[in-house]
Amino acid sequence: MKILVCISHVPDTTSKINFTDGDTKFDTNGVQFVINPNDEFGLTRAMWFKEKQGASVHVVNVGGPETEPTLRKALAIGADEAIRVNTPATDGYSVAKQLANVVKEGGYDLVIGGRESIDYNGGMVPGMVAKMLDANFVNTCINLEVEGDSATAIREIDGGKETIKTKLPLVVGGQKGLVEESDLRIPNMRGIMQARSKPLHVKEPVDANAETNTNSFEKPAPKGDVKLVDSVDELVNLLHNEAKVI
Amino acid sequence: MSILVYTESENGSFKKIAHEAVSYAKGIADMMGTSVTALAVNANDTSELGKFGASKVLEVSNDKLNNFNAEAYADVIAQAAKQEDAQVVVLTSSANSKFMAPLVAVNLEAGYVPNVTELPSSSSPFTVKHSVFTNKAFSNTEINTNVKIVGLGKNAFGIKENETSATTEAFSPTLSEDDFSTEVVSVDKATDKVTIADAEIVVSAGRGLKGPENWGMIEELAETLGAATACSKPVSDMGWRPHSEHVGQTGKPVASNLYIAIGISGAIQHLAGINASKTKVVINNDPEAPFFKAADYGIVGDAFEVVPQLVEKLKEFKAQNN
Numbered sequence: 001m002k003i004l005v006c007i008s009h010v011p012d013t014t015s016k017i018n019f020t021d022g023d024t025k026f027d028t029n030g031v032q033f034v035i036n037p038n039d040e041f042g043l044t045r046a047m048w049f050k051e052k053q054g055a056s057v058h059v060v061n062v063g064g065p066e067t068e069p070t071l072r073k074a075l076a077i078g079a080d081e082a083i084r085v086n087t088p089a090t091d092g093y094s095v096a097k098q099l100a101n102v103v104k105e106g107g108y109d110l111v112i113g114g115r116e117s118i119d120y121n122g123g124m125v126p127g128m129v130a131k132m133l134d135a136n137f138v139n140t141c142i143n144l145e146v147e148g149d150s151a152t153a154i155r156e157i158d159g160g161k162e163t164i165k166t167k168l169p170l171v172v173g174g175q176k177g178l179v180e181e182s183d184l185r186i187p188n189m190r191g192i193m194q195a196r197s198k199p200l201h202v203k204e205p206v207d208a209n210a211e212t213n214t215n216s217f218e219k220p221a222p223k224g225d226v227k228l229v230d231s232v233d234e235l236v237n238l239l240h241n242e243a244k245v246i
Numbered sequence: 247m248s249i250l251v252y253t254e255s256e257n258g259s260f261k262k263i264a265h266e267a268v269s270y271a272k273g274i275a276d277m278m279g280t281s282v283t284a285l286a287v288n289a290n291d292t293s294e295l296g297k298f299g300a301s302k303v304l305e306v307s308n309d310k311l312n313n314f315n316a317e318a319y320a321d322v323i324a325q326a327a328k329q330e331d332a333q334v335v336v337l338t339s340s341a342n343s344k345f346m347a348p349l350v351a352v353n354l355e356a357g358y359v360p361n362v363t364e365l366p367s368s369s370s371p372f373t374v375k376h377s378v379f380t381n382k383a384f385s386n387t388e389i390n391t392n393v394k395i396v397g398l399g400k401n402a403f404g405i406k407e408n409e410t411s412a413t414t415e416a417f418s419p420t421l422s423e424d425d426f427s428t429e430v431v432s433v434d435k436a437t438d439k440v441t442i443a444d445a446e447i448v449v450s451a452g453r454g455l456k457g458p459e460n461w462g463m464i465e466e467l468a469e470t471l472g473a474a475t476a477c478s479k480p481v482s483d484m485g486w487r488p489h490s491e492h493v494g495q496t497g498k499p500v501a502s503n504l505y506i507a508i509g510i511s512g513a514i515q516h517l518a519g520i521n522a523s524k525t526k527v528v529i530n531n532d533p534e535a536p537f538f539k540a541a542d543y544g545i546v547g548d549a550f551e552v553v554p555q556l557v558e559k560l561k562e563f564k565a566q567n568n
């Protein structure tokens with residue numbers, strides 16, 4: 001089985017979010033970038049397929065040279081090869097178009113992406129890739145088993161979960177549950193050394209126009225001060241009469 | 247020309263987000279000088295949709311669509327959008343809606359923007375505001391394609407009545423075997439519990455509760471308020487509560503009217519996921535807990551004393567107000 005894990009390169013969850021150039025660009029100053037958490041769960045599940053079922057695992061990112069350390073980290077965790085499609089990620093659709101091309105040329109059976117990137121929260125790239133390739137698609141995937149060309153996936157739904165049977169080629173949008181938090185791997189010295197000599201292919205992009213573009217960003221209006229109360233009587237009164245939520 | 251809105255139902259009854267989505271679609275239709283067509287799949291009675299501004303309802307009735315199937319539902323929506331020559335397709339932020347939106351988008355060659363928080367600031371160019379960086383910021387984004395898809399954010403617009411006389415029409419999409427190549431074999435869903443996605447009130451607790459055995463009072467508080475229960479990440483990582491209750495940047499987003507946080511410190515990743523909630527209440531014994539800075543109301547106190555008192559008080563309050 002050939003697996004492709006899509007890696008989005010995102011600001012670490014503790015990052016302060018600021019904008020520059022008249023609020024048109026994300027300010028990367030002092031920001032640490034990491035593998036998108038949803039993708040890290042997917043990558044770790046892919047390592048399981050590699051170790052238990054002999055799958056080969058490639059990782060891919062659509063982005064500029066600045067994303068290479070993130071791809072190297074994925075190699076250090078255990079992926080065999082990395083691909084960077086050399087074009088900035090402008091919108092979900094154009095990224096999906098690049099990824100669909102990588103999947104087609106590489107002949108992957110299983111594509112694992114994340115439910116969403118924690119930066120722009122698009123939640124669209126894996127689904128678009130699946131539709132562009134006529135592959136099957138399972139989103140918010142919290143468990144995945146593959147046998148031959150049959151797959152069984154569990155998907156989180158509002159208020160529960162459902163079990164889905166489908167066939168490869170398959171694209172999933174994964175999240176925590178694909179593996180547990182405690183299964184995540186911190187790259188060790190040996191992994192980091194090996195990653196240096198693993199292939200990282202830079203691929204030129206195909207033509208793909210963005211369907212959306214960002215005009216500007218804004219930050220939420222600052223919040224007023226908290227009202228501290230001494231008793232539950234007062235709290236219930238405020239929730240009823242002032243906030244009108246009960 | 248029209249605005250097409252998909253109206254989600256469960257066991258034949260519309261969900262509240264369906265009413266909100268129609269209200270929102272009506273707002274866009276008014277801006278663009280057109281009308282709203284609602285698409286309903288296997289709903290028992292669609293007459294209520296007119297109340298929120300739908301002029302036409304396409305009714306699909308098909309046993310194959312009894313269980314949600316993203317591929318098939320996306321196909322139905324795309325076919326309806328083509329028939330109605332829809333300029334805008336309105337979806338929501340339910341798990342099902344987010345699952346199928348990218349499929350509809352590729353099918354219709356339509357640009358898609360999720361988590362939209364208000365009516366478009368302009369209809370030409372079509373520009374919408376939506377939350378990004380897990381509610382830490384907003385983006386004003388233009389959609390350049392002929393057909394546009396917007397995913398309305400949770401609890402972002404509210405339900406607005408706009409009495410319109412609605413005609414109904416049967417709609418029979420063409421479904422092929424390909425639409426069912428992913429098959430749902432079983433569904434495991436607690437039907438008696440309010441879900442975080444649907445809840446107007448969410449009661450959430452953190453590591454301050456010391457252990458899973460202390461959740462009885464949290465559940466009682468939630469039950470008294472008709473609320474869903476939630477928790478911080480370490481609580482679900484330690485297995486005190488199920489993963490499905492984990493809220494925050496890497497868990498579920500919460501956009502309820504009221505969010506009550508008990509024994510949660512208010513780490514940036516937690517706050518990111520719950521920021522879109524309207525009123526936030528914090529109960530914490532540490533006056534320096536960062537959560538107080540993000541809250542509307544707070545009680546500095548021991549959860550083991552405050553929560554039982556709050557339950558008592560709310561029971562009294564409910565008895566008086568019912």
Ligand SMILES: Cc1cc2nc3c(=O)[nH]c(=O)nc-3n(C[C@H](O)[C@H](O)[C@H](O)COP(=O)(O)OP(=O)(O)OC[C@H]3O[C@@H](n4cnc5c(N)ncnc54)[C@H](O)[C@@H]3O)c2cc1C
Nearest residue numbers: 452453454478479494495496509510511513515531532549
């Ligand atoms: C990559 C990453 C992603 C993350 N994503 C998330 C996420 O999505 N969601 C999330 O929640 N966290 C997330 N976290 C974890 C986050 O950083 C915090 O560690 C976590 O939110 C803390 O949980 P807590 O508030 O329950 O526990 P603590 O920080 O331990 O806080 C417990 C609080 O309880 C109070 N307390 C103690 N005793 C009592 C009492 N008797 N009565 C009242 N109050 C009491 C204390 O004063 C304290 O404020 C993430 C972390 C990382 C690194």
Ligand SMILES: Nc1ncnc2c1ncn2[C@@H]1O[C@H](COP(=O)(O)O)[C@@H](O)[C@H]1O
Nearest residue numbers: 006061062113114116117122123124125
């Ligand atoms: N630039 C990118 N390069 C590679 N994969 C990506 C990129 N952007 C998004 N993805 C994948 O698509 C998932 C969902 O992203 P999004 O639709 O942007 O929320 C991510 O978790 C990644 O798996």
